[in-house]
Each structure stands twice: as structure tokens, then as C-alpha cells.
Amino acid sequence: MFSAVRPSLPALLRFARTPSIGRSIVTLLAGAILLLLAVNVATFVMIQRTVAFNDQVERSQQVRGAAGALLISLVDAETGQRGFLLTGRPEFLAPYNRAETSVPEQMAELERLTAGDPQLEAHVAVMLEASRDKLAELERSVALSRTGRIGEAVQLVRSGQGRALMDTIRAQIGAIDEIEMVRLESRTRQSEYGSGLTLWANALGGLLVVVLAGIMIWLVRRYIGEIQEARDTLDRMNAGLETQVRDRTAQLTLARDRAEAMLREVNHRVGNSLQLVSSFMSLQLRHLADDGARSALKEAQARIEAVAHVHRRLYTSDDMTSVAMDEYLEGLVAELGQSLAPGAGAPTLSLQAQPLNVSTDQAVSIGVIVAELVTNAVKYAYRPGQGGEIRIRLEPDARARRALLTVEDDGPGLGDAKPKGTGLGGRIVSALAAGLGSKVEYDPDYAGVRARLAFDL
Structure with a gap:
């Protein structure tokens, strides 16, 4: 040209x-x-x-x-x-x-x-x-x-x-x-x-x-038809490119804004729906006399609360790609304390969590793992009315970009080195830990039960 x-x-x-x-x-x-x-x-x-x-x-x-x-x-x-x-x-x-x-x-x-x-x-x-x-x-x-x-x-x-x-x-x-x-x-x-x-x-x-x-x-x-023809071609190309860039930029901006608004609304609706399901479970618990059924329903409620809490965090946060784990775990542990260990003589839950940000998928997995481990500790670590403490810690690993989650109690320990119960909670924990590229390990030298999970940030 x-x-x-x-x-x-x-x-x-x-x-x-x-x-x-x-x-x-x-x-x-x-x-x-x-x-x-x-x-x-x-x-x-x-x-x-x-x-x-x-x-x-x-x-x-x-x-x-x-x-x-x-x-x-x-x-x-x-x-x-x-x-x-x-x-x-x-x-x-x-x-x-x-x-x-x-x-x-x-x-x-x-x-x-x-x-x-x-x-x-x-x-x-x-x-x-x-x-x-x-x-x-x-x-x-x-x-x-x-x-x-x-x-x-x-x-x-x-x-x-x-x-x-x-x-x-x-x-x-x-x-x-x-x-x-x-x-x-x-x-x-x-x-x-x-x-x-x-x-x-x-x-x-x-x-x-x-x-x-x-x-x-x-x-x-x-006077100069050939030059004008080339100029017209260039003008049309430039005008077309500018229009395409401007239109595409506007479309991308609108699409991004709509996507963020839709994602925020989805998190809001999912959180509300999960909270509604949890409320239904609470109502059902009042009409169940069977202790096994009540225990299973409480465990399912704790899992739902762990997932719902992530969605509530995302809805109220400006950053919908990551979750502040210290704030998330604080709210989750408080809800677990109210639902799993209410009243006098029940074990108390304590949390020490340093500020760490993880992806939303990691937050869901970690929240459910914490709920499962705490539920297991509430059920088996202490006798009814004995009291006691269940400690949850989250801290960064200084040796690498990893974090360490610890859940421990001062109960009688695992005994036969295997978690008690039906094994469903253990399978859930193992599957979620595998999704994090890790596994839950139990400290054999600890007097009670100490479960640890190290995962990449």
C-alpha cells in the first residue's frame, strides 16, 4: 500500500x-x-x-x-x-x-x-x-x-x-x-x-x-484519484478499528460490571438459601427425639453453615476472589459454638487465627474441615457436662508459602488411632484435604487429639 x-x-x-x-x-x-x-x-x-x-x-x-x-x-x-x-x-x-x-x-x-x-x-x-x-x-x-x-x-x-x-x-x-x-x-x-x-x-x-x-x-x-483511494482505505480502516476498540471496551466494561453484580447477587442468594436450609434443620432438631438423628442433623447443619459463611463473606466484601480467613473463621467458630456446644458444661471453642487470604474454593474446604474436626471433638473429646476446651489455630508456615491449620482437644485421644463415628466425616475431611493438595495428620505423641492440615496459599 x-x-x-x-x-x-x-x-x-x-x-x-x-x-x-x-x-x-x-x-x-x-x-x-x-x-x-x-x-x-x-x-x-x-x-x-x-x-x-x-x-x-x-x-x-x-x-x-x-x-x-x-x-x-x-x-x-x-x-x-x-x-x-x-x-x-x-x-x-x-x-x-x-x-x-x-x-x-x-x-x-x-x-x-x-x-x-x-x-x-x-x-x-x-x-x-x-x-x-x-x-x-x-x-x-x-x-x-x-x-x-x-x-x-x-x-x-x-x-x-x-x-x-x-x-x-x-x-x-x-x-x-x-x-x-x-x-x-x-x-x-x-x-x-x-x-x-x-x-x-x-x-x-x-x-x-x-x-x-x-x-x-x-x-x-x-486530481489524484489513486492517492485519494489509498487515503480513503486508510481512513476507513482507522475509523473501523477505533469504533471496534471503543465498542469492545464498552462491552467488556459492561460485561465486567454485570458479572460482578451477578456474582455478588449469586453469593447473596446462595448464602440466604443455605441459611434458610440451616434454619429448617434447627426447626427439625426440636422435633427429633432420636439422639443419632439429632447428631447427624447437627453435623450436616455445621457443614452447611461453613459453606454459607463463605458466601456471606463474599457478598459483603469488595474482593470476591479471596476470603480473609481470620475473619471467616471467627464467625464460623462462633456459629459452631452456638449450634454444637451451647449451654453450661459444654466444651468451649477458642480461635487463634493470623490474617491470611485464600481463594474462595480453599475457604469452603477449610471451613468444612474445621466444622468436621470441631464436631468430632465435641462428640468424643469430653463427657457430657465435663466442659473442656477445643482449640483452633491458623498460622503461616515461615518455611514456604503454606499455612498450618491445627484443631486439638485435651480428651482421651484416638485410642485405636482411628477417628470414631460412622467414618463419613473422616471421608469428607480426607476428600477436601486432597482437594487442597494435602492431608490431615494426627499427632500420635499428643495426649489428646491434635489434627493438623498444611496447605499451599
């Missing part, structure tokens, strides 16, 4: 020296450049507005999420308080104790997200004041109950003050949601308007460029 253009250069120079044709070419080129510049500026402005809109949407989601999390924590705290008042059992205060730590952090996060926003600050201020009053009301009732003044605590609950505060909090959250939804609708309309305007500007600019190019082609073909 360049060999065909080279012999036509002298003719191109003569063409440029022609006054009328040269001025027309320059004018048309200047007009085309200005049009392309205008289209590019409009596209750039639209991209910036889209980025700003996405930031605003993310912020709105964060505000609504923070407000919802605060409400959930307060509801959990109130549930724990009610359970404690009704039963007098301290373990019912676990949600209340967690809320004492999480609620101030959530209130601070909500204040940070709405700082400088006059519309939201007023509602947030009322909601935070009501939240503080609610925590104070819960604290007073719990303190009264702990000192034996149950009647006063119940009277405080019956006064309706707590319910009024919760209604105020819900009303403010509803107002915040309404403000954010109105904003989102307004911003969506603005974005759609801007997108339409940019589309029309691009179409008009492209049309005018085509018209100008046609006029240029008509003028040039009068």
Missing part, C-alpha cells in the same frame, strides 16, 4: 499548491478536526459524569447499608436483652454484648459517610441520638436484671420507651432511604439524558464528518 502511495507524492504536492483546492481542503480538515474534538470532549465529559454517578451510587449504597447494619445490631441487642430478662441466662446476652462494640463503630461510620450532607445529617443526628438512648435503655434494663430487680427491668421495657426509640430509628432510616432513592432516580435520569445527548452528538458529528469526507473525496478524486 505504501509503495502505491509513494509515486503519487509529487501529484499530492501539486494538489496542495492549488489555491482554491488547498483552501477547501484546509477548511474541511479544520472542520472535521473540530467536530472530532467536540465529540471527544462530549464523550470525556460523559465518562466523567458516569464515574461521578457511580461514586454517588456507591456512596448511597454505603449509607443505606450502614444504616441497615445499625438497625440490625440494635434489633439483635434488644433480642438478647429480652432473652436475658425472660430466662436470666447470661448466654442470651451475647448479641447484646456484640452490639455494645459494633453499634458505636457503625454510628461513627454513618456519621463519616453523611458528613457535609445537610439533607442526611439532620436525619442521621436524630437516628444516632435515638440509638444512644436505646443502648442506654437496654443497659439500664440489663443492669437492673443483673442486680435482681427484675420487676423494675420489666417495667422499664413495658414503658414503651424502647419501642418508641426503635420506631424513631426506623423512621429516620426510611427517610434516609427515601432521600437516597430520590437522588438515585434524579442522577439516573441525568445520566440517561447525558448518554442520549452524547449519543446524538456522536451520531451528528459522525454524519458531518462523513459529509465532509465525501466532499473532500470528490475534490481530491478530480
Whole structure:
């Protein structure tokens, strides 16, 4: 192609020296450049507005999420308080104790997200004041109950003050949601308007460029048809490549955003579905009298909880390709403690986990392995009512990019060097460990049972 253009250069120079044709070419080129510049500026402005809109949407989601999390924590705290008042059992205060730590952090996060926003600050201020009053009301009732003044605590609950505060909090959250939804609708309309305007500007600019190019082609073909033909070919190729690159980039970006949104929604739905299955199992447990059936159902529930906890972690995390094992195991061990070893005299579960990130598939396998080993320890390590401790540790191996998981108890040991039970849990553990490229090893020199699993990060 360049060999065909080279012999036509002298003719191109003569063409440029022609006054009328040269001025027309320059004018048309200047007009085309200005049009392309205008289209590019409009596209750039639209991209910036889209980025700003996405930031605003993310912020709105964060505000609504923070407000919802605060409400959930307060509801959990109130549930724990009610359970404690009704039963007098301290373990019912676990949600209340967690809320004492999480609620101030959530209130601070909500204040940070709405700082400088006059519309939201007023509602947030009322909601935070009501939240503080609610925590104070819960604290007073719990303190009264702990000192034996149950009647006063119940009277405080019956006064309706707590319910009024919760209604105020819900009303403010509803107002915040309404403000954010109105904003989102307004911003969506603005974005759609801007997108339409940019589309029309691009179409008009492209049309005018085509018209100008046609006029240029008509003028040039009068004098140097061969050069113009080569130039037209190059122009069409460049225009086609730019359009393909731009369209492909837009398609890839849209596909990526949709994939991330769909993956987040899938994790949310899977986590909810698994939690629903676990809840059904809890209901079924209440109607089973057979100890073997109850034990099997509890083991299955622990496995489901291990998988569900991963999906809940992925739904609330910005990174959906890896799981922070220290946070994941903390939540999983807490759930196992509530489902497998509740009440006085049951073994206690302790966790020491250093911050490590693993893939989602590894997290599922490790979670189920922990659930199986802990379940086995709860069943066989200690006699009913004996108490005791089951320790879970996760630490990096300094010698290589590996991690070491240890689950141990102070029970009587394996005895015949074989895990007890039906063997299903052992087969599950072996299969999952093999999937991690490893196996679970039992320490024969340890007085109780110590299971270790080393796996690559």
C-alpha cells in the first residue's frame, strides 16, 4: 500500500499548491478536526459524569447499608436483652454484648459517610441520638436484671420507651432511604439524558464528518484519484478499528460490571438459601427425639453453615476472589459454638487465627474441615457436662508459602488411632484435604487429639 502511495507524492504536492483546492481542503480538515474534538470532549465529559454517578451510587449504597447494619445490631441487642430478662441466662446476652462494640463503630461510620450532607445529617443526628438512648435503655434494663430487680427491668421495657426509640430509628432510616432513592432516580435520569445527548452528538458529528469526507473525496478524486483511494482505505480502516476498540471496551466494561453484580447477587442468594436450609434443620432438631438423628442433623447443619459463611463473606466484601480467613473463621467458630456446644458444661471453642487470604474454593474446604474436626471433638473429646476446651489455630508456615491449620482437644485421644463415628466425616475431611493438595495428620505423641492440615496459599 505504501509503495502505491509513494509515486503519487509529487501529484499530492501539486494538489496542495492549488489555491482554491488547498483552501477547501484546509477548511474541511479544520472542520472535521473540530467536530472530532467536540465529540471527544462530549464523550470525556460523559465518562466523567458516569464515574461521578457511580461514586454517588456507591456512596448511597454505603449509607443505606450502614444504616441497615445499625438497625440490625440494635434489633439483635434488644433480642438478647429480652432473652436475658425472660430466662436470666447470661448466654442470651451475647448479641447484646456484640452490639455494645459494633453499634458505636457503625454510628461513627454513618456519621463519616453523611458528613457535609445537610439533607442526611439532620436525619442521621436524630437516628444516632435515638440509638444512644436505646443502648442506654437496654443497659439500664440489663443492669437492673443483673442486680435482681427484675420487676423494675420489666417495667422499664413495658414503658414503651424502647419501642418508641426503635420506631424513631426506623423512621429516620426510611427517610434516609427515601432521600437516597430520590437522588438515585434524579442522577439516573441525568445520566440517561447525558448518554442520549452524547449519543446524538456522536451520531451528528459522525454524519458531518462523513459529509465532509465525501466532499473532500470528490475534490481530491478530480486530481489524484489513486492517492485519494489509498487515503480513503486508510481512513476507513482507522475509523473501523477505533469504533471496534471503543465498542469492545464498552462491552467488556459492561460485561465486567454485570458479572460482578451477578456474582455478588449469586453469593447473596446462595448464602440466604443455605441459611434458610440451616434454619429448617434447627426447626427439625426440636422435633427429633432420636439422639443419632439429632447428631447427624447437627453435623450436616455445621457443614452447611461453613459453606454459607463463605458466601456471606463474599457478598459483603469488595474482593470476591479471596476470603480473609481470620475473619471467616471467627464467625464460623462462633456459629459452631452456638449450634454444637451451647449451654453450661459444654466444651468451649477458642480461635487463634493470623490474617491470611485464600481463594474462595480453599475457604469452603477449610471451613468444612474445621466444622468436621470441631464436631468430632465435641462428640468424643469430653463427657457430657465435663466442659473442656477445643482449640483452633491458623498460622503461616515461615518455611514456604503454606499455612498450618491445627484443631486439638485435651480428651482421651484416638485410642485405636482411628477417628470414631460412622467414618463419613473422616471421608469428607480426607476428600477436601486432597482437594487442597494435602492431608490431615494426627499427632500420635499428643495426649489428646491434635489434627493438623498444611496447605499451599
